[in-house]
Amino acid sequence: MDKWEIGNLKLSWLDGGVTHMDGGAMFGVVPKPLWEKKYPVNERNQIELRTEPILIQGFDGKNILIESGIGSGKLTEKQKRNYGVTDESQLVKSLEKEGLTTGDIDIVLMTHMHFDHACGLSRWEGEKLVPVFENAIIYTSETEWNELKNPNIRSQNTYWKENWEPVEHQVKTFKEEIEPLKGIRMVHTGGHSDGHSIVELTLESGEQVYHLGDIMPTHAHHNPLWVLAYDDYPMTSIYEKQKWIKPDTWYFFYHDCIYRAVKWDSDGQLLERVPRSPKM
Numbered sequence: 538m539d540k541w542e543i544g545n546l547k548l549s550w551l552d553g554g555v556t557h558m559d560g561g562a563m564f565g566v567v568p569k570p571l572w573e574k575k576y577p578v579n580e581r582n583q584i585e586l587r588t589e590p591i592l593i594q595g596f597d598g599k600n601i602l603i604e605s606g607i608g609s610g611k612l613t614e615k616q617k618r619n620y621g622v623t624d625e626s627q628l629v630k631s632l633e634k635e636g637l638t639t640g641d642i643d644i645v646l647m648t649h650m651h652f653d654h655a656c657g658l659s660r661w662e663g664e665k666l667v668p669v670f671e672n673a674i675i676y677t678s679e680t681e682w683n684e685l686k687n688p689n690i691r692s693q694n695t696y697w698k699e700n701w702e703p704v705e706h707q708v709k710t711f712k713e714e715i716e717p718l719k720g721i722r723m724v725h726t727g728g729h730s731d732g733h734s735i736v737e738l739t740l741e742s743g744e745q746v747y748h749l750g751d752i753m754p755t756h757a758h759h760n761p762l763w764v765l766a767y768d769d770y771p772m773t774s775i776y777e778k779q780k781w782i783k784p785d786t787w788y789f790f791y792h793d794c795i796y797r798a799v800k801w802d803s804d805g806q807l808l809e810r811v812p813r814s815p816k817m
Contacts, residue, residue, distance in 0.1 A: 538634055539797055541789070541811050544740035546595035548789065550797060550813075551631035553590045553606020553657055557583035557621025562766040563754070575757035577794070583621050585794040586754065587813075588653050590628065592635065593738070596718045599643040603736055603748055604791050605657030605669070611699065612656070626657055628669075642670040644717055647677040648750030649733045650685045651695040654791070659703040666703040676717055678725045679710040681732025691769070692730070726781075728752045728774030729765065735781060746787040746798075752777055755793040759805060784808075 539550045560582050564572040569582075578584050593601040606626040616622070632638060647654060658675065659666045677685075688696040701708075709715075714724045722737040729751040736748040751767075752774045753759065761778040764771045782788075782801075785808065789798035798811040 538631060539811075539814050541797055543746060543787065543798075544595075544742050544744060546593060546738065546740060546746075548797075549592040549594075549631075549635060550587075550589045551592055551602075551606070552624075552627040553588045553604070554608070554622065554626045555624045555794075556586050556588060556607065556653055557581075557623065558586055560584045564758075565764050565766045565768070565771065567763050572757060572763070576755060581621075586653075586792040587794055588626075588657075589791060590657065591748070591789065591791060592632075592637075593721075596720055599718060600637060600641050601644045601646065601718075601721070602642055602670070602673075603646045604648065604654045605645060607653055608656035608658075608660065608669075610661055611659075620653070628657060639670050640672050642673045645670055645673045645675045646717070646721070646723060646736055647675060647681075648723075648735065648748070649681050649730045650677060650700065651730065651751070652697055652700065654751075655700040656697075658700055666699055668704045668707060670707075673707060674717070675704055675708045676715060676723055677708065677710060678723075678732040678734050679712050680725065680727070681730060681734070682708060682710045684730070684732055726750075726752060726773070726777040728770050728777050729768050731769060735777075744787075746789065747781065748789055748791070749778070749781060750791070753782065753788065753790075755790060756788075756796050756799045756807075756810075759801060 541548045560578045588607045590606050591603040609625040660669050685696045716722050720739045723734045725734045738746045761775050764774040768774045784803040800809040802808045
């Protein structure tokens with residue numbers, strides 16, 4: 538399990554599964570000869586995208602998760618094949634290594650509720666779906682929550698009732714931004730989805746570190762123009778990336794198969810990096 542300590546915080550990446558998605562879709566209109574120099578691709582034109590929830594400790598003794606993984610036993614064989622799922626979640630085992638259970642999670646921050654982020658919120662108990670993090674408050678934007686419950690012809694393929702109905706009583710929504718705890722801020726950006734949000738963490742030193750969710754799912758998406766074909770509002774993604782990507786600032790990732798966190802200089806060159814271990 539990878540860990541990263543920065544200032545007063547400790548971040549731990551839990552085993553939430555792995556997908557392999559089409560590289561062309563993940564880089565939109567960017568030609569493959571350009572993006573394949575930045576991120577590895579397999580013979581099926583798929584890129585590896587981790588789905589590893591990030592455990593944050595250091596805020597008032599609370600155990601905080603960003604995202605929930607793809608879960609276990611939630612996908613059909615056809616879905617696993619289509620989404621290139623090679624490993625499902627082992628989140629319970631990851632938490633055990635930290636001396637924790639799912640009941641010890643106090644807060645779950647959901648940048649958005651697409652299946653590869655939200656499947657891990659519920660699990661099967663016999664023939665009934667129940668919450669995984671039974672004691673947690675789950676934060677997501679009001680816009681995201683409303684579309685999740687009433688998806689359109691495009692979003693219905695990724696917003697599944699199995700992921701929200703069991704946890705509806707735990708969800709707290711917000712309009713533009715919210716501070717679940719002092720030093721943690723969620724900001725609604727839109728872009729990838731209409732309700733997409735980012736997470737800003739402020740250290741005791743005053744330094745801020747960011748998780749930009751899927752408007753920058755990997756370090757290879759640093760260029761503001763490199764947005765996903767999956768983005769519902771790509772021009773919004775571009776605008777928000779221009780706004781939030783800053784030099785000499787740490788960014789950490791849920792999907793990246795190479796780095797856990799990176800920092801760029803003013804020319805867009807990698808200044809510092811926290812590599813992902815080859816094996817969890």
